[in-house]
Amino acid sequence: MRRQIPQLLTAIVGFVYIIQFFIPHKPFNLFERMFSDWFLIIAACAIWLGVLNLLKLSSEKVYKRGKDWPYSLVSICGFFLITIAGLFFSGGRHFQDPGTPFDYVYVNIFTPLSATMFALLAFFVASASYRAFRARSKEATLLLLAGFFVMLGRVPVGDLITSWLPEGYRLSNLTDWIMNVPQTAGQRAIMIGIALGIMSTSLRVILGIERTITGGE
Amino acid sequence: MEFFEKLMSIDRRVIFFFVGVALIVPFFLDIGQKIEISPEVQALYDAFMELPPGSKVLMTFDYDPPSAPELQPQAITALRLCFDRNLKVIMIGLWPMGPMQANLALGTIFSEKKYLDKEPVYGVDYVNLGYSPGNELVIQRMGSSIPATFPRDFQGTPVEEIPLMQGIVNFSNIDFVFNLSAGYPGTVEWVQFAVDRFHARMGAANTAVQAPLVYPYVHAGQLTGLSGGMKGAAEFEKLTGFIGKGTKFMLSQSFAHVIVILFIIIGNTAYFVTRGREKRS
Numbered sequence A: 001m002r003r004q005i006p007q008l009l010t011a012i013v014g015f016v017y018i019i020q021f022f023i024p025h026k027p028f029n030l031f032e033r034m035f036s037d038w039f040l041i042i043a044a045c046a047i048w049l050g051v052l053n054l055l056k057l058s059s060e061k062v063y064k065r066g067k068d069w070p071y072s073l074v075s076i077c078g079f080f081l082i083t084i085a086g087l088f089f090s091g092g093r094h095f096q097d098p099g100t101p102f103d104y105v106y107v108n109i110f111t112p113l114s115a116t117m118f119a120l121l122a123f124f125v126a127s128a129s130y131r132a133f134r135a136r137s138k139e140a141t142l143l144l145l146a147g148f149f150v151m152l153g154r155v156p157v158g159d160l161i162t163s164w165l166p167e168g169y170r171l172s173n174l175t176d177w178i179m180n181v182p183q184t185a186g187q188r189a190i191m192i193g194i195a196l197g198i199m200s201t202s203l204r205v206i207l208g209i210e211r212t213i214t215g216g217e
Numbered sequence B: 001m002e003f004f005e006k007l008m009s010i011d012r013r014v015i016f017f018f019v020g021v022a023l024i025v026p027f028f029l030d031i032g033q034k035i036e037i038s039p040e041v042q043a044l045y046d047a048f049m050e051l052p053p054g055s056k057v058l059m060t061f062d063y064d065p066p067s068a069p070e071l072q073p074q075a076i077t078a079l080r081l082c083f084d085r086n087l088k089v090i091m092i093g094l095w096p097m098g099p100m101q102a103n104l105a106l107g108t109i110f111s112e113k114k115y116l117d118k119e120p121v122y123g124v125d126y127v128n129l130g131y132s133p134g135n136e137l138v139i140q141r142m143g144s145s146i147p148a149t150f151p152r153d154f155q156g157t158p159v160e161e162i163p164l165m166q167g168i169v170n171f172s173n174i175d176f177v178f179n180l181s182a183g184y185p186g187t188v189e190w191v192q193f194a195v196d197r198f199h200a201r202m203g204a205a206n207t208a209v210q211a212p213l214v215y216p217y218v219h220a221g222q223l224t225g226l227s228g229g230m231k232g233a234a235e236f237e238k239l240t241g242f243i244g245k246g247t248k249f250m251l252s253q254s255f256a257h258v259i260v261i262l263f264i265i266i267g268n269t270a271y272f273v274t275r276g277r278e279k280r281s
Helices: A004-022 A028-063 A069-088 A101-132 A138-153 A156-161 A171-206 B003-008 B012-028 B039-050 B065-084 B098-110 B113-118 B136-144 B187-195 B211-219 B229-240 B245-280
Strands: B056-062 B088-093 B126-131 B176-181 B202-206 B226-228
Touching: A004 A028, A004 A171, A028 A069, A028 B136, A069 A101, A101 B012, A101 B065, A101 B098, A101 B245, A138 A156, A138 A171, A138 B245, A156 A171, A156 B245, A171 B211, B003 B245, B012 B245, B039 B065, B039 B176, B039 B202, B039 B226, B039 B229, B056 B065, B056 B098, B065 B088, B065 B098, B065 B176, B065 B202, B065 B229, B065 B245, B088 B098, B098 B113, B098 B126, B136 B187, B176 B187, B187 B202, B187 B211, B202 B211, B202 B229, B211 B226, B226 B229, B229 B245
Parallel strands: B056 B088, B056 B176, B088 B126, B176 B202, B202 B226
Antiparallel strands: none
16 A cells, blocks of 8 residues: 555556646546645745654754765854744844844845855866867867857857957857857757656656655565 | 876966966956857847836846856846836846845946936836745746735835835736846746746846857747856947946957966867877887
8 A cells, every 4th residue: 555555646646637628627627726836835845844854854964974075064054043043033034034043144145145155167168168168079179169269159248259240140140150050950859758758757656657756575 | 207297287376376367357357358249148238128118128137147248248237228228127136146236237327427417216217026935836927916925015015005116906007027137037937937938038248158048949939038157248238338347358268268368278289299108109
């Protein structure tokens, strides 16, 4: 029963969603709305699950003095700092209103730190490009040339370098052609492949053929 | 070690240094750049300009602070366009920090005298409905009922009490959707559900990494316009006549791209010279 009930629920919900797509009338649209509302509620509860799991893992690491345990302590302190600031120090206003401690932490600590971590990628990408973009083979050369033209064409410098060419034949035009023709064709092929894979896997899950989802083999 | 062999394996800290210089030095320079408008950004701008005053625009903030340097300028530009043309703006987020980014964009706009004098009224000219978990199921649920999906706004006010939300049931009551997206859930899910299923009219602003993924939707007509990365932000700003961070930061991006390309050329030159010598010996 431990596997049969989840499989039965999966099949019912899956078929309802498929049928209501083609027959958006009663009673299927009512079922769809009910299941969607239930999903939104479960998704909201899942946030709590993630938070509690994070606290549990971080606390265990701190307690056992595991590798890099000070960072786990920082995670726990950061979590409680922002939760307490939002819940108890908003001065009667909504906790996300401008001027509240929560807003101050978000704007002055979280936003700059997040943006900084992401900005570090620029340096690593530059270093990786220098090492990876070598014309070792025909395919690597094609990749190198495409990257070369797209990088230059995506900034005004590309058109500056080719300003002596007539309009319509400059680097930005070549970049647009690369993005609109071969790149789009490749993306379409990948999308269709992924969509077919999703359809196939979804049908297997709904029909109970794919049992790994519910803990089977 | 021979010179060209050294060039093939430059210490990455040297590369980091030059990239850092390329990014920082432009802040102290005053060099203008010619920004060419791409057809996708032009189509996005035209879509906004075709909306009559009073039209309802749903702006979805599906990004967080790491993607803000690319998307926040576009959000600010779009909000300017909406307030200038008296379009009504409904803001939501499928990412938890989306609504906070929306508030930051509004704060930037309302710090200007032009918009303080104009006095857009919350609940009448714009509203922030906040975040809803559920990813693409949120979009599907909005197709049936937007008030049921977002029963309260960002501050907890029931939507029945918000004048702007009167008469809004689903996507058929929304004139244009403008999606700002950095990943999942984002433009792809909005096209799959809002555009394909519920026939919403939609434009998008994406990060430079995600923009290539949605080009097929532009060519299929499912997306009415696309603005990608900081270049897209600069183009959008140029079309609206407002010089913002998208335009200002393009100089740094230009310099950085040139530095990366120079290093690639150095690496390949050293590679070919070294390989030629190995073959001859």
